[in-house]
Amino acid sequence: EAGVTQSPTHLIKTRGQQATLRCSPISGHTSVYWYQQALGLGLQFLLWYDEGEERNRGNFPPRFSGRQFPNYSSELNVNALELEDSALYLCASVPQGGGTDTQYFGPGTRLTVL
Amino acid sequence: QKEVEQDPGPLSVPEGAIVSLNCTYSNSAFQYFMWYRQYSRKGPELLMYTYSSGNKEDGRFTAQVDKSSKYISLFIRDSQPSDSATYLCAMIPFIGGYNKLIFGAGTRLAVHP
Numbered sequence: 001e002a003g004v005t006q007s008p009t010h011l012i013k014t015r016g017q018q019a020t021l022r023c024s025p026i027s028g029h030t031s032v033y034w035y036q037q038a039l040g041l042g043l044q045f046l047l048w049y050d051e052g053e054e055r056n057r058g059n060f061p062p063r064f065s066g067r068q069f070p071n072y073s074s075e076l077n078v079n080a081l082e083l084e085d086s087a088l089y090l091c092a093s094v095p096q097g098g099g100t101d102t103q104y105f106g107p108g109t110r111l112t113v114l
Numbered sequence: 115q116k117e118v119e120q121d122p123g124p125l126s127v128p129e130g131a132i133v134s135l136n137c138t139y140s141n142s143a144f145q146y147f148m149w150y151r152q153y154s155r156k157g158p159e160l161l162m163y164t165y166s167s168g169n170k171e172d173g174r175f176t177a178q179v180d181k182s183s184k185y186i187s188l189f190i191r192d193s194q195p196s197d198s199a200t201y202l203c204a205m206i207p208f209i210g211g212y213n214k215l216i217f218g219a220g221t222r223l224a225v226h227p
Contacts, residue, residue, distance in 0.1 A: 004157070033213070033215075040122065040219055041219060042118075042120070042202065042217040042218055042219040042220055043158070043202070043204075043215075043217040044217075045213060045214075045215055048213045055213065056213040058213075090157050090158070092157070102160050102163070103160075105157030105158045105159065106157050107155065107156050107157050108155075108156075108157055
């Protein structure tokens, strides 16, 4: 069974640009979570999508947005990039319903803002 | 004050040592506690999951929760070089509540032969 995949692996942008990160969940999983892992800060919850809808968002500005497609893959968009957006962005998926003790993480996309 | 505090290390131990990794938390609403292992350039993977206070053992790993002290630990016995990774504690207030998931900053562990 294929795991959670993310693309691209690395992304380099300059301040003010936009970044688009992609995530494909495990087959059969309908919920996707996005996290930001900045150096020394641990993972911070960003967004939660389930069945195509945004269910919740963490304490991040509106320039962080995303969507979930009918095939349950997801996209995270970051507009007007700032230097402090440099981080590893992780996506995780859980099966339908979300009432489970395990979420499965992808390898992440490392975003560098210059 | 952060909701979850975890010493970032790095922690360096010889092969075969017993490793103790710890987290403290401030929010008594947390009910479910997890330990993730994250290798370099990889996403976190779930190692242990506990609910109640007490110990839970899985092979060389033991997770310990003390809700009265708001303190959780992960012990690794007979540590191996392959255990070298960053260990993240995480907690949620209810099952499936991953939008409420709070992680510690992670402790880097290096086990040298």
